[in-house]
Structure formats: structure tokens, C-alpha cells
Amino acid sequence: MSTTLSSSPSPASGPEAVAVAAERRWAVVVVLIIALLIAMMVITGLHWASMPPSRVETVDVKSLHLRGEFVESNLGTTIEPDGSATVRLIAQQYDFVPHCVSVPVGTPVKFRLTSADVVHGFLLPNTNVNTMAVPGFVAEVRTSFAQPGEYEMPCHEFCGLGHHAMWAHVSVVPKDRFPAQGPLERTSCATE
Numbered sequence: 001m002s003t004t005l006s007s008s009p010s011p012a013s014g015p016e017a018v019a020v021a022a023e024r025r026w027a028v029v030v031v032l033i034i035a036l037l038i039a040m041m042v043i044t045g046l047h048w049a050s051m052p053p054s055r056v057e058t059v060d061v062k063s064l065h066l067r068g069e070f071v072e073s074n075l076g077t078t079i080e081p082d083g084s085a086t087v088r089l090i091a092q093q094y095d096f097v098p099h100c101v102s103v104p105v106g107t108p109v110k111f112r113l114t115s116a117d118v119v120h121g122f123l124l125p126n127t128n129v130n131t132m133a134v135p136g137f138v139a140e141v142r143t144s145f146a147q148p149g150e151y152e153m154p155c156h157e158f159c160g161l162g163h164h165a166m167w168a169h170v171s172v173v174p175k176d177r178f179p180a181q182g183p184l185e186r187t188s189c190a191t192e
């Protein structure tokens with residue numbers, strides 16, 4: 001009798017016990033949700049911290065010349081089906097390949113470049129084009145040229161003894177002077 005009349009009965013059974021068990025279950029669920037959210041923050045934070053800035057694409061620098069987007073036959077300017085131009089380049093000590101690229105005037109131009117050795121810079125004065133070429137990563141810059149003309153393209157990251165001589169050219173030509181090309185042909189002015 002004395003136990004049943006206790007002032008603080010243990011809620012071992014009855015509706016009170018059901019309520020306590022339900023509360024405990026929900027507490028566990030809430031703790032699990034909070035733990036999941038914290039885990040997601042930590043994982044995405046570490047993932048972002050380990051990615052290159054602006055999440056540029058990566059490329060295998062060891063097979064750059066052998067296969068993939070930056071094989072020699074794919075370097076230079078290509079006209080996409082939508083009429084825009086894509087220019088692919090490799091920067092290496094101490095030149096850009098191709099050394100001279102030509103693009104049509106008044107056309108959206110997308111430069112895609114990477115480096116075969118060390119960090120180089122890619123700059124077109126008086127345009128928005130200014131990026132680094134980092135081995136292992138693809139840099140992509142979009143621009144367009146309103147006037148025909150010749151642009152000097154200096155390397156602006158110190159890359160070794162020949163850095164000061166590392167220049168290339170962009171030749172912006174009238175649309176009717178830009179050669180028609182097949183889908184596998186690439187245009188450059190490197191030999192002109």
C-alpha cells in the first residue's frame with residue numbers, strides 16, 4: 001500500500017508513460033535531424049574548401065598533349081553551331097599555343113585555356129579578359145570584340161626567365177574574312 005500512495009509515483013505504465021515514451025522518441029528524432037544538418041554543413045564546407053576557386057574544371061596535365069580537349073589538333077578557334085567562337089589555348093614556358101589566334105568581330109568568344117607546366121597569366125588589354133592559366137585546371141573567359149584589330153596577349157604571371165618574352169596575339173577580323181571551317185577544323189594565325 002505504501003508504494004502505491006507514494007507522492008512521486010514512477011510512470012511505469014498508463015497514459016503518462018505513453019506520453020513520456022512519445023516525447024523521448026521525438027527528442028531522439030529532433031536530435032538526429034540536428035545532427036544530420038550539422039553533418040551536411042561540415043561535409044559541404046569541407047568539399048567547397050577543397051575545390052578550386054569558382055569551381056573551375058580540372059584537366060590531367062600529364063596527358064594534355066595526348067588526348068582530350070587540349071590535343072594540338074583541337075587548339076585554335078572553332079565556330080560553334082550557334083555562331084559563337086571557342087578558342088582553346090595552352091600556355092607553356094614561354095609561349096602560348098597557338099601563338100596567334102584569330103576570331104571574328106562582333107561574335108561571342110569563349111577562351112578556354114590551361115597550362116602545361118607552371119602558372120601563367122592571360123590578359124587582353126582593354127577587355128574583360130584577365131585570368132590565370134594554372135596547370136591541372138581549365139580557365140574559361142567569355143568576351144566579344146566590337147572592332148577588328150590586333151590585340152597583344154602578354155603573360156602577366158612571372159613564370160621563369162623567359163616570362164618577359166611570353167606574348168601572343170589575338171587577331172580580330174571582319175566576319176567575311178574569317179575562314180569557313182568544317183566541324184573538325186581549327187583556325188589560328190600562328191603561321192602568318
Ligand code: CUA
Pocket residue numbers: 092093094119120121155156157158159160162163164166
Ligand atoms: Cu608565362 Cu609569364
